[in-house]
Amino acid sequence: xxxxxxxxxxxxxxxxxxxxxxxxxxxxxxxxxxxxxxxxxxxxxxxxxxxxxxxxxxxxxxxxxxxxxxxxxxxxxxxxxxxxxxxxxxxxxxxxxxxxxxxxxxxxxxxxxxxxxxxxxxxxxxxxxxxxxxxxxxxxxxxxxxxxxxxxxxxxxxxxxxxxxxxxxxxxxxxxxxxxxxxxxxxxxxxxxxxxxxxxxxxxxxxxxxxxxxxxxxxxxxxxxxxxxxxxxxxxxxxxxxxxxxxxxxxxxxxxxxxxxxxxxxxxxxxxxxxxxxxxxxxxxxxxxxxxxxxxxxxxxxxxxxxxxxxxxxxxxxxxxxxxxxxxxxxxxxxxxxxxxxxxxxxxxxxxxxxxxxxxxxxxxxxxxxxxxxxxxxxxxxxxxxxxxxxxxxxxxxxxxxxxxxxxxxxxxxxxxxxxxxxxxxxxxxxxxxxxxxxxxxxxxxxxxxxxxxxxxxxxxxxxxxxxxxxxxxxxxxxxxxxxxxxxxxxxxxxxxxxxxxxxxxxxxxxxxxxxxxxxxxxxxxxxxxxxxxxxxxxxxxxxxxxxxxxxxxxxxxxxxxxxxxx
Numbered sequence: 001x002x003x004x005x006x007x008x009x010x011x012x013x014x015x016x017x018x019x020x021x022x023x024x025x026x027x028x029x030x031x032x033x034x035x036x037x038x039x040x041x042x043x044x045x046x047x048x049x050x051x052x053x054x055x056x057x058x059x060x061x062x063x064x065x066x067x068x069x070x071x072x073x074x075x076x077x078x079x080x081x082x083x084x085x086x087x088x089x090x091x092x093x094x095x096x097x098x099x100x101x102x103x104x105x106x107x108x109x110x111x112x113x114x115x116x117x118x119x120x121x122x123x124x125x126x127x128x129x130x131x132x133x134x135x136x137x138x139x140x141x142x143x144x145x146x147x148x149x150x151x152x153x154x155x156x157x158x159x160x161x162x163x164x165x166x167x168x169x170x171x172x173x174x175x176x177x178x179x180x181x182x183x184x185x186x187x188x189x190x191x192x193x194x195x196x197x198x199x200x201x202x203x204x205x206x207x208x209x210x211x212x213x214x215x216x217x218x219x220x221x222x223x224x225x226x227x228x229x230x231x232x233x234x235x236x237x238x239x240x241x242x243x244x245x246x247x248x249x250x251x252x253x254x255x256x257x258x259x260x261x262x263x264x265x266x267x268x269x270x271x272x273x274x275x276x277x278x279x280x281x282x283x284x285x286x287x288x289x290x291x292x293x294x295x296x297x298x299x300x301x302x303x304x305x306x307x308x309x310x311x312x313x314x315x316x317x318x319x320x321x322x323x324x325x326x327x328x329x330x331x332x333x334x335x336x337x338x339x340x341x342x343x344x345x346x347x348x349x350x351x352x353x354x355x356x357x358x359x360x361x362x363x364x365x366x367x368x369x370x371x372x373x374x375x376x377x378x379x380x381x382x383x384x385x386x387x388x389x390x391x392x393x394x395x396x397x398x399x400x401x402x403x404x405x406x407x408x409x410x411x412x413x414x415x416x417x418x419x420x421x422x423x424x425x426x427x428x429x430x431x432x433x434x435x436x437x438x439x440x441x442x443x444x445x446x447x448x449x450x451x452x453x454x455x456x457x458x459x460x461x462x463x464x465x466x467x468x469x470x471x472x473x474x475x476x477x478x479x480x481x482x483x484x485x486x487x488x489x490x491x492x493x494x495x496x497x498x499x500x501x502x503x504x505x506x507x508x509x510x511x512x513x514x515x516x517x518x519x520x521x522x523x524x525x526x527x528x529x530x531x532x533x534x535x536x537x538x539x540x541x542x543x544x545x546x547x548x549x550x551x552x553x554x555x556x557x558x559x560x561x562x563x564x565x566x567x
Contacts, residue, residue, distance in 0.1 A: 072154070073159075079099055079100060079105070082182065120134070121134045123211065124211055128217060129151050130151060133146070133149055147168060218240060218241040221237070225515070226511075231517065239505050239507050240506045242316070254297050254461065257270070271565075281547070284464045295313070296311075296462045305365055307329050308367045310481065312464070313327035313463060313538070330448075330451075331449055335358060336355050336446070360374050373428045374425050376416065377416055385408070385411065390428050395425050400441050400443040465540040477522055495510065496540040496542055502535045
């Protein structure tokens with residue numbers, strides 16, 4: 001639900017990207033706010049620069065001075081930044097930033113990545129501007145020391161001020177110039193936990209510990225083990241306050257990798273960075289071969305990609321209203337043309353008008369089936385054949401103006417006509433030359449559209465996934481009526497889901513491998529989400545696509561095991 005599109009707090013964005021589980025996927029995006037002024041229910045133009053120290057401000061004494069937490073670092077205030085840290089001689093990819101405060105250099109590290117730097121765990125907090133941590137100097141230290149690290153924000157991330165670790169834990173921090181001209185942050189600590197973590201394979205994104213952290217106003221990061229059917233599953237949640245109904249609200253939006261082309265997949269972190277979002281989750285399915293969407297993507301009232309197979313989808317508006325259901329877009333072309341005038345004496349003004357209806361298979365989709373499919377400029381500026389021997393029918397202002405025949409799939413680029421997508425578009429006939437012959441140049445076409453269920457028709461944004469898991473607090477899982485196989489329903493794998501609660505909260509949730517086994521099947525996932533209090537829940541892409549991003553980092557798995565996604 002966000003990328004050009006995204007979920008948005010006044011300053012941030014979350015993204016859901018494509019799903020995997022054997023088909024194709026998409027993505028959802030969020031924008032998040034970070035201060036009482038964060039509520040950006042209807043706008044996504046606000047940024048973290050609006051976040052200033054106020055209600056969440058905390059003063060911590062450090063060497064006789066004070067550090068103000070909760071501040072936002074404007075680009076002009078950042079001295080240097082990078083994503084390379086060398087700690088105790090070990091190189092890691094970790095975002096860091098340097099700024100000046102009261103005449104001295106201050107260094108901050110991404111909060112999500114900090115726990116990988118050796119003996120540090122993030123603790124529960126209700127204050128997004130001040131992050132308590134538990135710090136151990138060695139594995140033998142029974143009782144960790146509690147430190148309070150002030151938090152500052154940039155446009156996409158939250159950084160924790162390392163000053164308390166410098167003064168209390170005696171961390172030595174300095175900048176280091178690398179041979180390639182880049183700058184890295186060099187940290188020397190007395191802790192041996194980092195080496196232990198590396199030896200045990202506890203790389204970034206692979207450390208799971210129960211906690212509940214108010215990461216920003218309107219965004220709560222929860223991790224816990226949830227019991228379902230005799231098994232315990234690690235569950236990661238981003239609990240969000242959406243829309244204009246709540247203070248510090250977040251806005252949702254769909255996103256995908258390219259601005260000018262619907263095709264393509266990318267790492268979720270790359271898409272989120274390009275779209276300037278703070279959080280994201282993998283979204284719908286996509287065609288792996290041609291990397292095109294297989295499900296609904298609607299943004300601002302325009303269909304970027306239409307739904308298929310009556311599959312589950314989530315729809316929402318900018319006021320925080322969310323609905324889920326099995327979504328269907330029915331499109332019919334009504335063709336009008338006069339009969340052939342073979343009798344020269346016939347009065348053309350009295351000629352009967354012939355009307356023929358042609359049902360469309362899909363809109364802007366990688367779903368390939370014999371018949372007619374429609375493509376608009378929301379697909380991109382050009383169309384590349386997805387199957388062999390297609391017939392391209394050009395429609396301008398409701399009239400067929402040209403037909404072209406293609407040869408092999410993937411060969412050639414054909415322009416998509418520009419104009420109102422309801423009257424100007426490209427119709428692709430697949431294994432349907434007989435049907436194409438019924439639409440000669442000069443044929444007038446009128447498009448009929450109907451969205452079912454009607455309750456979802458008026459929502460400006462939508463993202464498809466499936467199957468639908470929970471509705472009205474009841475499990476409604478039926479994979480077969482959404483075109484999924486029984487094997488897909490029973491497969492045990494990591495899962496992603498979008499969940500709405502009765503109190504108005506919305507959550508992006510991932511569920512991973514049970515203790516001592518594999519991930520949940522769809523029945524287990526539906527029951528687990530119901531036990532959490534879900535009013536409605538939708539399955540998204542899963543498996544290696546399952547990934548939840550916050551502050552530029554994947555928080556639910558090792559990023560090296562995460563697949564590229566579409567939306």
